[in-house]
Amino acid sequence: MKATSHTCLVCGFDQLKEAPRAKSGGGSFEICPACGFQFGVSDDDDGLTYEEWREDWITRGMEWSSTGIKQPRAWKPEALLKSVTKKKAK
Amino acid sequence: MTRLVIATLFWMFALVAQAVELISGPKVMQSESSATIAWRTDVACGTRASVGTALDKLDQKLEGPVAADHSITLPGLVKGTTYYYEVGSARQKLAAGSFLFGSTSPAASPAPPAAAPKSLLNKIVDALTPEPPKPKPAATAPTAARAPPTRQTWGRIDTLQDHYDRHGADFQSTSPDDYAAQAWHFLQRGKAGQVPMKWDDSDSSLRVYDPKTRAFAAYNRDGTTKTYFCPNSPTYWQRQPGRPISPAQLPFK
Numbered sequence: 001m002k003a004t005s006h007t008c009l010v011c012g013f014d015q016l017k018e019a020p021r022a023k024s025g026g027g028s029f030e031i032c033p034a035c036g037f038q039f040g041v042s043d044d045d046d047g048l049t050y051e052e053w054r055e056d057w058i059t060r061g062m063e064w065s066s067t068g069i070k071q072p073r074a075w076k077p078e079a080l081l082k083s084v085t086k087k088k089a090k
Numbered sequence: 091m092t093r094l095v096i097a098t099l100f101w102m103f104a105l106v107a108q109a110v111e112l113i114s115g116p117k118v119m120q121s122e123s124s125a126t127i128a129w130r131t132d133v134a135c136g137t138r139a140s141v142g143t144a145l146d147k148l149d150q151k152l153e154g155p156v157a158a159d160h161s162i163t164l165p166g167l168v169k170g171t172t173y174y175y176e177v178g179s180a181r182q183k184l185a186a187g188s189f190l191f192g193s194t195s196p197a198a199s200p201a202p203p204a205a206a207p208k209s210l211l212n213k214i215v216d217a218l219t220p221e222p223p224k225p226k227p228a229a230t231a232p233t234a235a236r237a238p239p240t241r242q243t244w245g246r247i248d249t250l251q252d253h254y255d256r257h258g259a260d261f262q263s264t265s266p267d268d269y270a271a272q273a274w275h276f277l278q279r280g281k282a283g284q285v286p287m288k289w290d291d292s293d294s295s296l297r298v299y300d301p302k303t304r305a306f307a308a309y310n311r312d313g314t315t316k317t318y319f320c321p322n323s324p325t326y327w328q329r330q331p332g333r334p335i336s337p338a339q340l341p342f343k
């Protein structure tokens with residue numbers, strides 16, 4: 001059975017293992033391996049918005065964040081980023 | 091436009107900096123070859139100072155213990171040199187300033203206004219940086235039971251390194267395995283009824299919090315760990331979803 005993937009609301013990485021937010025509103029506590037945002041911590045504790053983190057990540061060159069999870073060969077941050085910024089624009 | 095950007099930056103600055111407040115200082119006390127920067131915060135938090143000989147080159151990082159009264163000693167200073175510094179915790183910069191080493195006026199001077207936007211950037215970057223060492227929760231005392239192998243206690247093993255990199259310093263963890271073991275010990279305290287727990291039915295996750303040490307952890311429905319860290323926000327636990335749950339009601343042993 002194929003596991004369901006979820007999309008990072010910050011950078012558009014589409015292989016998160018959990019939904020960033022549960023129905024209760026609680027964070028998943030998953031750290032996006034691409035941009036490094038931790039849902040439920042970066043926002044709920046550090047007070048950063050998705051936009052703030054995204055801007056900072058872009059400024060830092062959109063580097064792969066995880067040291068434990070390998071960067072997928074086909075990972076194209078610019079294309080994935082468009083998927084979340086487009087949704088926002090709609 | 092520039093004013094709008096500056097106003098936004100200051101708003102973000104205030105938002106991020108709300109958790110810990112500077113009560114007094116920083117004061118700079120000089121001796122023959124060293125200087126000590128001291129400051130006080132409203133609550134205990136990590137101690138960190140970044141020091142350098144230029145405002146944009148604070149390349150020396152020094153850390154101290156978790157406390158409300160903080161002090162960092164800078165050894166081997168050169169007389170006649172102006173040193174710039176920022177002080178705070180790993181996640182928050184609380185103050186900045188400079189001093190001329192060897193001068194007869196050792197009081198800290200405020201940093202130039204231009205430093206403010208840089209401080210905000212540092213705050214955002216700091217969110218990626220783990221907190222300096224904090225006291226280990228009581229569960230890690232020598233009398234505690236030995237934790238099972240990490241692969242049995244951590245939910246997704248490929249994520250452990252990232253969680254350790256970010257939060258391991260909160261508990262003075264010495265390795266990813268040590269960090270995972272501490273998270274498991276913390277769960278045992280919850281199961282023993284020593285710390286409060288919340289169960290979120292919407293994703294079947296368990297949250298555990300120790301108000302004394304401010305340690306927080308989230309676990310999967312099978313009891314494996316999702317994350318473990320010390321929140322900065324004093325209202326973090328109150329804002330977490332879920333209903334209080336007793337150890338007997340947990341779906342795992």
